[in-house]
Amino acid sequence: MGLVRIAALNLFIFLVSGESENDDITCNPNITIKGGRITLSNGGEVGSTLRYICPFGFYTYPVPSRTCRRNGQWSLMRNDHGRITSKAECRAFKCPTPSIEQGAFFPISVSYAVGDTVSFECDDGYSLWGSKNRTCLINGRWNGTTAVCQGGLDSCPNPGIPAGSSKSGTNYGFNDKVKYLCLHNLVLIGSNERICLETGEWSGSEPVCQHIYSFDLPEEVASHFSASFSRFLSESKINSEAKEQDGSHGRKLILGQNQKLHIYILLDVSGSITKEDFQNAVAAVTQFVTMIKQFEVGVSYGLVMFGSRTHVEINIAHDDVSDSDSVLQVLPTLKYEDVTKYSNAGTNMTGALKTVLEMMVLQKAAMKNKQLEWRDVRHAILIFTDGRNNVGGNPKPMMDRIRQFLDIENVGEDFLDVYVFGLGSDTSKEEVNSIASQKNNERHVFFMQKEELTTVFNSMLGDQWILTAAHCFEYLPEGNTDSRVIFVGASNTKVQLEIDRVIKHPNYNLTGKVEMGIQEFYDYDIALVKIKSKLKFSTFIRPICLPCTVDTSVALRISQTKPTCADHERELIPTLGTVEAKFIQKTRKHELKNVKIKTGASERASCEQDALKAAIYVNVSNVKDVVTDRFLCTGGSKKNPEVISCKGDSGGPLYIQKLYRYIQVGIVSWGVVNLCEQSYLPDHARDFHINLFKVMDWLKQHLGDSTRFLGQ
Numbered sequence: 001m002g003l004v005r006i007a008a009l010n011l012f013i014f015l016v017s018g019e020s021e022n023d024d025i026t027c028n029p030n031i032t033i034k035g036g037r038i039t040l041s042n043g044g045e046v047g048s049t050l051r052y053i054c055p056f057g058f059y060t061y062p063v064p065s066r067t068c069r070r071n072g073q074w075s076l077m078r079n080d081h082g083r084i085t086s087k088a089e090c091r092a093f094k095c096p097t098p099s100i101e102q103g104a105f106f107p108i109s110v111s112y113a114v115g116d117t118v119s120f121e122c123d124d125g126y127s128l129w130g131s132k133n134r135t136c137l138i139n140g141r142w143n144g145t146t147a148v149c150q151g152g153l154d155s156c157p158n159p160g161i162p163a164g165s166s167k168s169g170t171n172y173g174f175n176d177k178v179k180y181l182c183l184h185n186l187v188l189i190g191s192n193e194r195i196c197l198e199t200g201e202w203s204g205s206e207p208v209c210q211h212i213y214s215f216d217l218p219e220e221v222a223s224h225f226s227a228s229f230s231r232f233l234s235e236s237k238i239n240s241e242a243k244e245q246d247g248s249h250g251r252k253l254i255l256g257q258n259q260k261l262h263i264y265i266l267l268d269v270s271g272s273i274t275k276e277d278f279q280n281a282v283a284a285v286t287q288f289v290t291m292i293k294q295f296e297v298g299v300s301y302g303l304v305m306f307g308s309r310t311h312v313e314i315n316i317a318h319d320d321v322s323d324s325d326s327v328l329q330v331l332p333t334l335k336y337e338d339v340t341k342y343s344n345a346g347t348n349m350t351g352a353l354k355t356v357l358e359m360m361v362l363q364k365a366a367m368k369n370k371q372l373e374w375r376d377v378r379h380a381i382l383i384f385t386d387g388r389n390n391v392g393g394n395p396k397p398m399m400d401r402i403r404q405f406l407d408i409e410n411v412g413e414d415f416l417d418v419y420v421f422g423l424g425s426d427t428s429k430e431e432v433n434s435i436a437s438q439k440n441n442e443r444h445v446f447f448m449q450k451e452e453l454t455t456v457f458n459s460m461l462g463d464q465w466i467l468t469a470a471h472c473f474e475y476l477p478e479g480n481t482d483s484r485v486i487f488v489g490a491s492n493t494k495v496q497l498e499i500d501r502v503i504k505h506p507n508y509n510l511t512g513k514v515e516m517g518i519q520e521f522y523d524y525d526i527a528l529v530k531i532k533s534k535l536k537f538s539t540f541i542r543p544i545c546l547p548c549t550v551d552t553s554v555a556l557r558i559s560q561t562k563p564t565c566a567d568h569e570r571e572l573i574p575t576l577g578t579v580e581a582k583f584i585q586k587t588r589k590h591e592l593k594n595v596k597i598k599t600g601a602s603e604r605a606s607c608e609q610d611a612l613k614a615a616i617y618v619n620v621s622n623v624k625d626v627v628t629d630r631f632l633c634t635g636g637s638k639k640n641p642e643v644i645s646c647k648g649d650s651g652g653p654l655y656i657q658k659l660y661r662y663i664q665v666g667i668v669s670w671g672v673v674n675l676c677e678q679s680y681l682p683d684h685a686r687d688f689h690i691n692l693f694k695v696m697d698w699l700k701q702h703l704g705d706s707t708r709f710l711g712q
């Protein structure tokens with residue numbers, strides 16, 4: 001009885017207040033913000049939202065939005081000192097003051113404006129990790145990475161003091177803890193406490209102190225997200241070996257019934273979402289699924305829309321509808337009008353996560369029947385939210401239940417990745433941070449403007465650059481590429497693409513040594529082709545990792561704070577003996593071929609020496625005249641026979657497989673013999689490839705805008 005009465009009472013109160021809202025009370029729409037503009041929902045009626053909008057690089061002070069209250073007044077604004085104010089203004093972002101132990105930085109200032117640069121130095125006996133110089137970016141963040149002076153011999157490196165934070169804890173031995181706080185009004189994203197692990201790494205992720213209204217630049221989001229997510233993809237236990245042994249290039253990573261990657265996409269469609277926001281979000285998810293499809297790993301999807309209530313669009317437990325193609329079919333059918341029916345006003349993150357947990361429970365139950373290893377499944381949850389979690393309570397406990405259900409404590413953090421994309425200025429940064437994953441050298445929380453979401457995923461889709469050999473364009477004048485096309489892919493799936501431009505290495509000159517009696521000289525035989533549209537990836541058209549990039553550091557699992565290009569080189573082509581590599585034999589049905597790069601001094605020398613057996617080099621006496629430091633040598637002798645390339649294979653990649661990623665180290669350039677069609681190969685059947693590590697400056701120069709290269 002008691003319960004019923006309370007419910008009735010609530011209803012009564014609701015009706016009364018509902019009636020009063022019908023009165024003609026409105027808030028004054030004539031509101032301005034210095035340096036910006038405003039938008040008004042519902043023309044200033046009670047309950048409507050006034051939103052301040054500032055230009056790029058500025059934030060609204062003191063609040064981003066106000067609500068029209070029942071007394072016809074906009075909600076109050078308080079400044080940093082707690083005083084009520086009626087003036088709003090657009091303020092430029094500033095960067096927080098950096099901090100460094102056992103070192104110094106200059107210039108020292110109370111605040112740093114966009115464009116300011118600081119330089120760091122370490123005391124004698126300490127070496128600088130991170131960026132020596134950092135510049136304040138338009139979003140109020142320093143570029144580069146935290147500068148840290150390393151000197152100790154502790155188990156873990158000094159974890160540093162990110163700008164705007166204070167650190168407590170100065171012991172970095174096994175099991176030691178450091179704690180962080182953000183200064184002023186900054187919000188801590190990442191881990192506020194880190195523990196030195198046995199592995200010599202710190203637990204969690206580096207904290208970043210962000211201004212409450214600051215956002216990430218789309219290119220930062222794209223590179224951090226793709227670096228972290230490709231780690232998720234590459235670590236999945238994919239049974240590709242069996243397929244590869246038959247030499248087939250069809251490297252389709254088929255999981256079949258052993259679906260091992262489960263991706264849950266949660267889209268917040270609560271009250272404030274406009275039709276345009278909704279379409280943007282759907283477009284971004286479409287791009288994301290398309291991108292994952294390129295990797296051709298078997299993925300199952302769950303798709304959930306949530307406001308105050310939750311609606312499952314795709315149930316991951318239904319095998320027949322949860323693959324990429326089904327998702328790509330469902331996405332265009334989602335209608336804003338339908339979605340807003342259950343979106344209501346609030347954002348119930350707890351409810352959305354509960355739905356995920358329910359799907360996991362169902363899926364696990366289904367898997368047991370098929371005797372599949374649930375433990376092999378790796379899970380990613382991607383949450384796109386534009387609002388504060390305002391109904392359903394704090395979502396953290398529900399996330400903890402998911403972690404418990406997946407037994408993350410025991411199976412390890414690798415089995416769950418939670419990414420949160422906070423869209424617009426209403427997201428609660430602390431809350432989003434509390435549910436996202438925190439992993440070393442990775443980021444799982446991103447804040448951006450709603451309309452930039454598609455930019456992020458679009459930039460992660462196919463690229464416009466093709467790396468090949470310069471001699472393939474010997475007769476093509478540089479620059480003039482009118483109506484030139486390039487064919488990409490294997491014969492029957494070949495696509496024709498229009499060339500925008502061809503850039504040959506400036507030092508490449510085939511006839512540069514004719515006067516020395518060298519008819520053809522292949523040094524710097526490398527070119528970049530830019531195509532007019534973006535490449536669409538498929539089984540036969542796949543992206544490849546370049547060395548000395550941030551993505552490759554992740555693929556190589558280099559855990560040190562500041563990996564360098566030299567670290568990649570040591571890891572990929574150590575100067576000892578030989579290194580297993582692969583190339584694609586185009587002239588033989590695009591088969592994958594295994595070769596050995598001769599990297600040890602003596603192996604390399606005897607491989608190179610065979611260059612002089614090439615018909616065109618019979619008159620050359622010093623092999624270094626034709627084989628410069630830019631070449632890698634592969635190929636065999638009678639004792640150690642090895643596949644060689646044929647005419648037509650040049651320009652293709654020489655690459656190394658690490659885990660499930662492919663990292664290119666060379667470009668097939670030329671060979672000593674062209675006996676591809678014969679089974680008998682002479683002792684000196686050697687191939688030469690341009691070593692990408694030796695042309696890194698040129699690659700950076702042209703690809704630096706679209707690829708994140710390492711600092712040095």
Ligand SMILES: *[C@@H]1O[C@H](CO)[C@@H](O)[C@H](O)[C@H]1NC(C)=O
Nearest residue numbers: 027028029030031032033086
């Ligand atoms: C809006 O407010 C400004 C000053 O606050 C005043 O000059 C202007 O006349 C007002 N406009 C309207 C349409 O009320």
Ligand SMILES: *[C@@H]1O[C@H](CO)[C@@H](O)[C@H](O)[C@H]1NC(C)=O
Nearest residue numbers: 117118119120131132133134
């Ligand atoms: C850092 O800045 C200083 C001073 O502007 C400059 O001399 C130095 O070359 C810079 N160092 C790097 C690594 O960019």
Ligand SMILES: *[C@@H]1O[C@H](CO)[C@@H](O)[C@H](O)[C@H]1NC(C)=O
Nearest residue numbers: 131133134135143144145711
């Ligand atoms: C930071 O930005 C400045 C200015 O754009 C640039 O010169 C510098 O190389 C950047 N530093 C890092 C570490 O990215």
Ligand SMILES: *[C@@H]1O[C@H](CO)[C@@H](O)[C@H](O)[C@H]1NC(C)=O
Nearest residue numbers: 308309348350351354391392
């Ligand atoms: C939020 O979702 C949870 C779980 O589905 C549900 O129990 C709760 O009633 C929801 N809260 C609101 C206010 O809708």
Ligand SMILES: *[C@@H]1O[C@H](CO)[C@@H](O)[C@H](O)[C@H]1NC(C)=O
Nearest residue numbers: 508509510511512513514515
């Ligand atoms: C290539 O080298 C030859 C001989 O040194 C020179 O005459 C020619 O101009 C060079 N070509 C280019 C494109 O640099």
Ligand SMILES: *[C@@H]1O[C@H](CO)[C@@H](O)[C@H](O)[C@H]1NC(C)=O
Nearest residue numbers: 517518519615616617618619
């Ligand atoms: C090698 O030298 C001989 C004698 O000068 C010449 O006839 C021949 O054409 C040269 N061969 C090549 C490949 O340059």
